[in-house]
Amino acid sequence: MFHLRLLRKIKKRTPNALYLDNKETARALIHERLIHFNQYYNFSYNRVAIRNQRRCWGSCSSKGNLNFSYKLLFLPADLRDYVILHELCHLRELNHSRRFWDTMAEVMPDYKERSVALRHIERTKGTAVANLKTIKIY
Known part of the structure; x- marks a missing residue:
């Protein structure tokens, strides 16, 4: 029984292959867009x-740290930009105030x-990687 619980903990903490395969591609893409918006x-x-x-x-x-899901890679470019700009705007206003x-x-x-379009994708595809695989990479 102990080994089964330990195995479950390890499995939860082990990044899946899709994440490892796409993390650096997502990092490069997001970095490029951050540079673009900062211009x-x-x-x-x-x-x-x-x-x-x-x-x-x-x-x-x-503290001004930005975190992004690698799954942004699977979204259309206009929705990726929405998410990136949304988080950048939080650097000025850390809440969802007026x-x-x-x-x-x-x-x-x-x-x-864009927010409505993103919510539509979340409702129809979900944020699970298994569901996002069907979204075309732009």
């Missing part, structure tokens, strides 16, 4: 991490449409 908006961040996140596309810490959404509107006027 226009001059966001200041500390560290960028690519993770195997199960429930979110990205996050931003109060000021945050005003900042989003400044940098991405069609953010509402």
Whole structure:
């Protein structure tokens, strides 16, 4: 019984092959987009991490660290940009207040449409990698 529990713990912590195969590609793509957006908006961040996140596309810490799911690689480019800009805007406003959404509107006027499209993908495909495999890589 002990070995079975230990095996389950190890399996939960072991990154899957899809993550390992795509992590660096996602890092390069996200880094390229961060450079692009900073040419226009001059966001200041500390560290960028690519993770195997199960429930979110990205996050931003109060220390200015950005975390992104490698699964962004499987989204259409316009939705990837939405997620990246969303997290960059959190560097200025760490919540979802009116000021945050005003900042989003400044940098991405069609953010509402992109948000709806992303939610549609989450509802129909989910954020599980097994489901995201069917989304075309752009």
